[in-house]
Amino acid sequence: MPTFDSIQVTGNATIGQDLQVNGNETITQNFNVMGNQTITGSSQINGNQTIAGSQQVNGSQTVSVNIGAGSTVSAAFRVVAQAQPTVPMGSPTLQQVHLYAGVMASQPGLVLKGTDGNNYVLFVDVSSGTPTLALMRT
Secondary structure: OOOOOOOOOOOOOOOOOOOOOOOOOOOOOOEEEOOOEEEOOOEEEOOOEEEOOOEEEOOOEEEOOOOOOOOOOOOOOEEEOOOOOOOOOOOOOOOOOEEEOOOOOOOOEEEEEOOOOOEEEEEEEOOOOOOEEEEEEO
């Protein structure tokens, strides 16, 4: 099997079997995987990535655009949304949401940025016996 110190593809490349990258990989256009992809370090995507099978990331993954999932996105710890939200027009309706004043960095859940710029973890609280949405500042 040939070995290269570096390779640059300026057009299209199709690999019929496996591609193993032991260092860094930079893709400036689209990246399509028709099978499965496993990343043991970290991944940064600045464009589009399509995976027809499954993707497992054992480190961290940063996506600068969108993640679209036709099925399920699951995380062992957290999924973080970095964008700063704004308050929608109109008055909010009164709903029951538990707000825990304490800060617990290890609380699993969906991390969302508040309009105050702080991060909050959204999770389901069933401590009262009834499933209720709950928020905690991280």
